[in-house]
Amino acid sequence: MGEKLGANVELDKVPLKYAGLRYDEIWISEAQERMVLRPDKHVAELLKMSADEDVEATVIGHSAHRTGN
Numbered sequence: 001m002g003e004k005l006g007a008n009v010e011l012d013k014v015p016l017k018y019a020g021l022r023y024d025e026i027w028i029s030e031a032q033e034r035m036v037l038r039p040d041k042h043v044a045e046l047l048k049m050s051a052d053e054d055v056e057a058t059v060i061g062h063s064a065h066r067t068g069n
Contacts, residue, residue, distance in 0.1 A: 006064030013060045038063065 011026050021029065039046055043059060050057035 007061055008064060009061035011060070013058060015056060015058055 009027075011023050014026050016026065037046070047057050047059070
């Protein structure tokens with residue numbers, strides 16, 4: 001989706017398992033065990049649900065094309 005709409009990603013907000021990773025290592029590292037969601041709405045509810053399940057979740061950016069947000 002980002003390839004068509006664009007995205008702003010703040011890699012400095014990404015929680016790291018290992019200190020000292022370069023930006024490209026953060027972006028593509030399988031060792032970081034990344035899963036990405038792109039909710040249009042209800043971000044606070046998603047973060048609370050993640051916390052309730054003891055799953056780390058962090059907002060690290062947004063799509064460049066926002067619809068009503």
